[in-house]
Amino acid sequence: MDSGYVPGEEISGDIPVTRVAVACAVILLESVVAIYLELGNADQLLISGVRCYVQLTILGFILAPIFAAQNAVLVLAYVFLFMVVVSANEAAARPKVTYPGIFWKAAISLGSGLLFNGFVLLCIVEPDPWYDAQYVIPLAGMLINNSLTGTALALNAMIDYLYTNKEQVEVLLAFGATPWEAAWPGLVKSVQAALIPVINGMNVVGLVSIPGMMTGQILGGASPMKAAKYQIVILFMISGCTFWAVCMICAYTIQAFFDENGRHDDSAVAPQSRLNISKLLSSLPAKLPCFGSRSDAKKGGSASPTSAEQPLLAEASEPLDLICSWRKQQSAEGGAKVLDVLMEGNVGKLRPLKVQFPALAGEVLCIMGPSGVGKSTLLKWIADLSRYGSAKMAVGTRDKDTMAPQEWRREVLYVHQVKAPLPGTPRKLIQALEKLKVRSGLPALAAEPLxxxxxxxESMLDRSWSELSGGEGQRMMFAIALSTNPKCLVLDEPTSALDEASKILVEEVLKKRGSDSCVIMATHDGKQAERVGTSLWTFTQTA
Known part of the structure; x- marks a missing residue:
């Protein structure tokens, strides 16, 4: 952790420019050796050295009049309108992908953490006046710099969990988790990763390293004990400021990845286009004539083909309907209506889809259609895991509009087509599901018999998900889903990874389930539909 020099004590004597030149010679020597050894980073060493010299020199010129003015508005403006804004831009520019409002959310996270912990720090240090630039600006710089590191780490980890590993999030949502419950494992890992530099810094301070603040104060004539007390206060406030900013940016990121119905929604996520200060300054030398030869050579390369810039052919736009191809007699004379569906929306962006069907108690509705026609999309619509156009649905006697989204998903449970990359073991997943708010007061899950x-x-319940084959993972998830006893089990090709023997076992379990529930199952296997289904529904193109 960077904990630079705290003011209050002046370092005796100024350093002449000639002595600074001696330090510059060290960087120059490094570059010469790098060239000799063909390390390939000599230019990076020189550029970073020049940047360091120029940036710190400019900083000195900027801070000198601010220190002399001793104006509260000027000091606070520099801290919050420059330091916080630049840091927020740096944090927002680090992830490979971004979402709307990420800069302002990073700025609020860093600014509020600085405001609270900076206030506590000033109450301890007691500068006179409280806005003394010699204290406020260096202290704020230490807090912001370390908070920036933690915020950037947390932002990267949180986005990675919610975007790259979204299958894990969607599995938890399907079982009735709230957005916070679904994102909680990622939040825990993100906060832990972000606090590692702070924790490591506090662990080794005074043993492996003497911080810059202590060095500055001791060189200024302060006693080692006084410098140590200042260092303790600074480190604790750095920890508090980082923790605050990290928790806030994680919370903001979670909000950005879910819609008003608690569905995972990454439609607004886009590739990173924001430039941070490092990239911006690093690109300047390449634009200068003396550094521009390599980039100029690239400009002479072949241009992108015109066809690459043309949009792909639009997907089919003909409307689709879901119609009943056949229904067995016992299904037609079935019991009470478990699920009633009337909904419409677009598959992709252009193809309208309209469906209407009832699902009776004891019924297994099989849905068939070519790949890409919209089977998975429809099933996610029914489970309220994907945004649709309009719908009127009911489970039992309860209308969907009268139920919380989590309640609906608990009763209308969607099981993903393939094994999601879940952490831990199946038993850990069962324990996590039992703790969901939506299952409060319900009996424990009995997955072992299934x-x-x-x-x-049964020992496979304690094996890692990564150790299970695709078929084993698919069957395990099916058993866990069935143990939650939903009113309607929505299965997306539940036997796609199974051999014939395993497929028959799953079908037999489906037939023996409770008679007060129903199953909606997408499949490509017509024979399977005949064996287990009570009705078959197919997608038909309409005029």
Whole structure:
């Protein structure tokens, strides 16, 4: 952690420019050796050295009049309108992808953390006046700099969890988790990763390193004990400021990845286009004549083909309907209506889809259609895991509009087509599901008997998900889903990774489930639909 010099004590004597030149010679020597050894980073060493010299010199010229003015408005403006803004831009520019408002959310996170912890710090240090630039600006710089590191780490980790590993989030949502419950594992990992530099810094301070603040004060004539007390206060406030900013940016990021119905929504996520200060300044030498030869050579390369800039052919736009191809007699004479569906929306962006069907108690509705026609999209619509156009749905006697989204997903449970890359073991997942708010007051899940019925050993509940094959993981997720006893089980090709023997076991379990529930299942296997289905629904193109 950077904890630079705290003011209050002046370092005796100024350093002449000639002595600074001696330090510059060290960088020059490094570059010469790098060229000799063909390390390939000699230009980076020189550029970073020049930047360091220029930036710190400019900083000195900027701070000199601010220190002399001793004006509260000027000091606070420099801290919050320059230091915080630049730091927020740096944090927002680090992730590979971004979302709307990320800069302002980073600025609020850093600014509020600085405001609270900076106030506490000034109450301890007690500068006179409280806005003394010699104290406020260096202290704020230490807090912001370390908070920036933590905020950038947390932002990267949180976005990675919610965007790159979104299948894990969607699995938890499907079982009725709130956005906060679904994102909680990622939040924990993000905060832990962001606080590692702070924790490591406090662990080794005074043992491995003497911080710059202590060095500055001791050189200025302060006693080592006084310098140590200042260092303790600074480190603790750095920890508090980082923790505050990290928690806030994680919370803001979670909000950005879910819509008003608690559905995971990354439609607004875009590739990173924001330039941070490092990239901006590093690009300047390449634009100068003496550094521009390599980039100029690239300009002579072949241009992108015109066809690469043309949009892909639009997907089919003909409307689709879901119609019943056949229904078995016992299904037609079935019991009470478990699920009633009337909805419409667009598959992709252009193809309208309209569906209307009831699902009766004990019924297994099989849905068939070519790949890409919209089977998975429809199933996610029914489970309220994907945004649709309009819908009127009910489960039992309860209308969807009268239920919380989590309640609906608990009763209308969607099971993903393939094994999601989940952490931990199946038993850990079961324990996490039992803790969900939506399952409060409900009995514990009894997945063990179902695991045995589908041909898996109970010991597999304690094996890592990564150790299970695709078929084993698919069957395990099916057993866990069935153990939650939903009113309607929505299965997206639940046997796509299974051999024939395992497929039959799953089908037998489906047939033996409770008679007060129903199943909606997408499949490509017509024979399977005949064996287990009570009705078959197919996608038909309409005029």
């Amino acid at each position: 695991v045995s019925q589908i041909g898996l050993e």
